[in-house]
Amino acid sequence: MALTADAWADGGKAATLITSAFVTRIHTEERGGEQVATGVTWRDGGSSETRREDAAVVVLAGGCTENPRLWLNSGLPDPNGWVGRGYTDHAFDWVIGSFDSDTGNSKGAASSARADFPGYGGLENVGLTPGLQAFSMLLSESGIRGEYTNGRGPTGAWDGSAGRLVGPELKEFMGEGIDRLLNILVISDDDVQAENRVTLSAFPADEHGPVAKVTFPRRQRTARTTANRDFLAGKAAEILRGAGAKRIYRIDWAPLLLHVQSSMRMGASEDDSVLTPEAEARWVRRLFIADNSALANSLGGPNPTLTAQAVATRTAEKIFQRYFEGAPWVVSEAPVVSTDDRITERVLELGP
Numbered sequence: 001m002a003l004t005a006d007a008w009a010d011g012g013k014a015a016t017l018i019t020s021a022f023v024t025r026i027h028t029e030e031r032g033g034e035q036v037a038t039g040v041t042w043r044d045g046g047s048s049e050t051r052r053e054d055a056a057v058v059v060l061a062g063g064c065t066e067n068p069r070l071w072l073n074s075g076l077p078d079p080n081g082w083v084g085r086g087y088t089d090h091a092f093d094w095v096i097g098s099f100d101s102d103t104g105n106s107k108g109a110a111s112s113a114r115a116d117f118p119g120y121g122g123l124e125n126v127g128l129t130p131g132l133q134a135f136s137m138l139l140s141e142s143g144i145r146g147e148y149t150n151g152r153g154p155t156g157a158w159d160g161s162a163g164r165l166v167g168p169e170l171k172e173f174m175g176e177g178i179d180r181l182l183n184i185l186v187i188s189d190d191d192v193q194a195e196n197r198v199t200l201s202a203f204p205a206d207e208h209g210p211v212a213k214v215t216f217p218r219r220q221r222t223a224r225t226t227a228n229r230d231f232l233a234g235k236a237a238e239i240l241r242g243a244g245a246k247r248i249y250r251i252d253w254a255p256l257l258l259h260v261q262s263s264m265r266m267g268a269s270e271d272d273s274v275l276t277p278e279a280e281a282r283w284v285r286r287l288f289i290a291d292n293s294a295l296a297n298s299l300g301g302p303n304p305t306l307t308a309q310a311v312a313t314r315t316a317e318k319i320f321q322r323y324f325e326g327a328p329w330v331v332s333e334a335p336v337v338s339t340d341d342r343i344t345e346r347v348l349e350l351g352p
């Protein structure tokens with residue numbers, strides 16, 4: 001959208017996309033007793049040249065790991081210690097059932113139904129192709145069913161103890177093909193844990209400076225997060241049973257940082273957030289964050305990207321109002337969609 005802004009917005013200015021640009025420093029200065037962001041230094045990965053941009057406002061969107069790294073490499077303040085803290089994911093799990101009839105598992109839209117359990121998280125049916133089906137069934141915290149459990153192997157509404165299937169059991173489960181399976185993905189409402197965090201690593205720096213170290217004791221989730229996951233796995237098994245599944249297995253999936261949130265979280269309290277509720281850095285004026293790291297928490301379980309995009313839109317309005325004397329537009333204007341003909345035509349004009 002930004003590349004074609006001159007084609008669809010009155011006075012719109014098209015952005016230039018430099019795919020190899022990497023920001024290495026945020027610049028600030030003192031103004032009226034406050035620290036204020038004034039621009040960035042970035043490195044062109046193609047030419048290795050370093051350039052500086054000055055700006056009225058700086059917006060970070062480097063993700064949950066790189067935003068805190070950039071902040072710390074820029075020597076920006078962290079008075080409450082929450083820069084990089086509260087790195088939150090979703091403690092996923094899979095519950096899978098086998099059926100007598102065709103489920104269409106490997107065909108069509110991958111995910112088209114969802115059930116939310118407020119306070120616990122959500123469940124999504126997910127159709128999987130063979131490689132992804134294997135991936136979902138091969139990673140287990142509970143080891144191999146019937147062989148070892150890593151001290152886990154929870155039991156519940158599913159058949160037997162949770163774990164990975166091998167041998168005759170796997171053969172039987174898969175015997176009638178992938179399109180007799182139905183997968184339910186558990187996405188729990190995870191607590192924010194201060195000990196999950198990004199710091200600067202002691203390992204050698206790369207061409208952009210000291211690298212990030214992510215500390216994430218994923219096997220030490222809070223009792224509430226663990227209980228939410230167990231509750232949802234039970235619900236998933238009940239749904240599959242109700243739909244007529246012959247066998248139901250819980251995988252107890254091993255931790256995987258896939259939905260990540262809140263390492264530079266916004267919040268109402270100055271004690272445990274980096275950003276104000278308007279997504280502006282508490283200790284650096286004119287510095288905003290507009291990606292998943294700005295989210296306050298794991299959102300109660302849903303896939304995070306649409307919420308992050310909605311918050312980024314809200315943040316754009318706040319910036320426009322506060323620093324460019326603009327008026328909010330979301331409630332009064334219809335959005336231009338990215339499939340608009342003017343955009344398609346301009347993209348074709350711009351070429352590859």
Ligand SMILES: Cc1cc2nc3c(=O)[nH]c(=O)nc-3n(C[C@H](O)[C@H](O)[C@H](O)COP(=O)(O)OP(=O)(O)OC[C@H]3O[C@@H](n4cnc5c(N)ncnc54)[C@H](O)[C@@H]3O)c2cc1C
Nearest residue numbers: 021022023061062063066258259291292293303304305306
């Ligand atoms: C396998 C997989 C499946 C997923 N499926 C879903 C899904 O179905 N639904 C959903 O909602 N979410 C899904 N997610 C999560 C989704 O990808 C994230 O929510 C989303 O990408 C996060 O966006 P972000 O802008 O915070 O960070 P990113 O997408 O990580 O973007 C950060 C960008 O900043 C760049 N960058 C970093 N540092 C710098 C720097 N210093 N200078 C310049 N650029 C920099 C990075 O190269 C990157 O392009 C999935 C994730 C994975 C891995």
